[in-house]
Amino acid sequence: MLKIDGVSRRFGDVTALDNVSLEIGQGEFFALLGPSGCGKTTLLRIIAGFETPDAGAVSLDGDDLLSRPPNRRPISLMFQSYALFPHMSVAKNVAYGLEREGLPKGEVRQRVGEVLETVGLTAHAARKPAQLSGGQRQRVALARSIVKRPRLLLLDEPLSALDKKVRADMQLELKRLQHEVGITFVVVTHDQEEAMSLADRIAVFDSGSVRQVDQPVELYERPRSPFVADFVGANNLFRGTASGLDGIRSEQFGMLPGTPLTELAAGAEALLAVRPEKIELAEENATRGLPGSVLDVSFYGGVSHLSVEVPGHAKPVLAAVQGASSVRAGAKVKVRWDAQDAVIMAVDQ
Numbered sequence: 171m172l173k174i175d176g177v178s179r180r181f182g183d184v185t186a187l188d189n190v191s192l193e194i195g196q197g198e199f200f201a202l203l204g205p206s207g208c209g210k211t212t213l214l215r216i217i218a219g220f221e222t223p224d225a226g227a228v229s230l231d232g233d234d235l236l237s238r239p240p241n242r243r244p245i246s247l248m249f250q251s252y253a254l255f256p257h258m259s260v261a262k263n264v265a266y267g268l269e270r271e272g273l274p275k276g277e278v279r280q281r282v283g284e285v286l287e288t289v290g291l292t293a294h295a296a297r298k299p300a301q302l303s304g305g306q307r308q309r310v311a312l313a314r315s316i317v318k319r320p321r322l323l324l325l326d327e328p329l330s331a332l333d334k335k336v337r338a339d340m341q342l343e344l345k346r347l348q349h350e351v352g353i354t355f356v357v358v359t360h361d362q363e364e365a366m367s368l369a370d371r372i373a374v375f376d377s378g379s380v381r382q383v384d385q386p387v388e389l390y391e392r393p394r395s396p397f398v399a400d401f402v403g404a405n406n407l408f409r410g411t412a413s414g415l416d417g418i419r420s421e422q423f424g425m426l427p428g429t430p431l432t433e434l435a436a437g438a439e440a441l442l443a444v445r446p447e448k449i450e451l452a453e454e455n456a457t458r459g460l461p462g463s464v465l466d467v468s469f470y471g472g473v474s475h476l477s478v479e480v481p482g483h484a485k486p487v488l489a490a491v492q493g494a495s496s497v498r499a500g501a502k503v504k505v506r507w508d509a510q511d512a513v514i515m516a517v518d519q
C-alpha cells in the first residue's frame with residue numbers, strides 16, 4: 171500500500187535519513203522504532219507532507235504522494251501533544267475536519283457520533299479537553315484522526331504523555347481500534363515494549379538507516395545486528411571469534427554455545443547475544459557454566475531480575491526468572507545457556 175523508495179533527507183551536515191526503503195501493507199500496524207534523533211519522525215513528516223526529501227520516492231497505492239500538498243493526501247497525523255482545541259467540546263474537536271470540508275451537517279453529526287461510540291466517548295461529547303483525563307484526550311485525538319476515514323494514520327509517540335498504567339490500557343485500545351476501523355497505522359516510538367505490543371511489523375532505525383524490518387517475535391529472538399540486539403530489549407553480549415556452527419571462541423571464557431544467524435568465516439569477529447530469560451543459574455559446583463556472584467536481586471511481581479558479576483566480563487550478566495527468586499545477593503553461582511537460546515552475528519553488521 172505505502173512504498174518508500176530510497177528516501178534521503180539532510181539538514182546541513184546532518185543526515186537524518188540515508189536511502190531508506192520500506193513497504194507497508196494495507197491494514198498493517200507498522201512501527202518505526204529507534205532512539206531519539208535516528209530519523210523516524212523525519213520520515214513520518216515526509217509521508218505527511220511537512221518535509222520534502224532530498225532524494226527518493228513515496229507512493230500510496232501506486233500514486234505519487236510527494237507531488238501532493240499535505241491537505242490533499244488521504245492521510246491523518248496524530249500529534250504527540252494531541253493538539254486539541256481547548257475552547258471546543260469533544261464533539262466539536264472531532265467534527266472540525268469534516269466541517270472544514272463542507273460536509274452536510276447531518277452527515278457530520280452521524281460520523282462524529284459513530285466515531286465517539288467507537289472510542290467510548292459518547293458520554294463525554296459536550297466536555298472540553300481540560301475536563302478529560304490524559305487517556306481520554308488521547309482518544310479524542312484518535313477520533314479526530316479517524317473520523318475523516320484516511321487511508322493511512324500516522325501516530326507520533328502517541329502514548330508518551332500517559333502514565334504507565336494508562337499507557338498499557340491505551341496500547342490495547344489502539345490495537346483494538348486499528349482492527350475495528352481497518353485503517354493502516356504507522357506509529358513512531360522509541361519505546362521497545364510499545365512497538366512490540368502494538369505492531370504487526372517493526373522497522374528499527376539507527377542514525378538515519380533501517381537496521382532490520384521484522385515481526386516482533388522474530389526481531390526479539392533473531393536480531394541481525396549488534397545494534398538491534400542491544401536496543402530491542404535487554405541482552406547479554408559476549409565478543410569472540412566464529413567457531414563453526416556451535417558457538418564462538420572467547421579469549422576470556424573459551425567456547426560459548428550459540429547458533430549463527432548467517433554463515434560466518436572461521437576466526438571472524440563475532441558477537442553472541444543471549445536474553446536474560448534464557449540464562450540459567452546453576453550451583454557453584456556445576457560442571458558447566460561461567461562462575462560468578464549475584465550482585466542484586468529485584469522482584470517485579472511476576473518476574474525477578476538478577477544481576478551476576480562474572481569475572482572477565484565488562485558488564486554484569488542479567489538473568490530473569492519467573493516469580494520470586496530463591497537466590498540471594500552474594501550467592502556464588504554459574505551462569506549458563508543452551509546453544510539454541512543464543513544467537514551469533516558478525517560484529518560489523
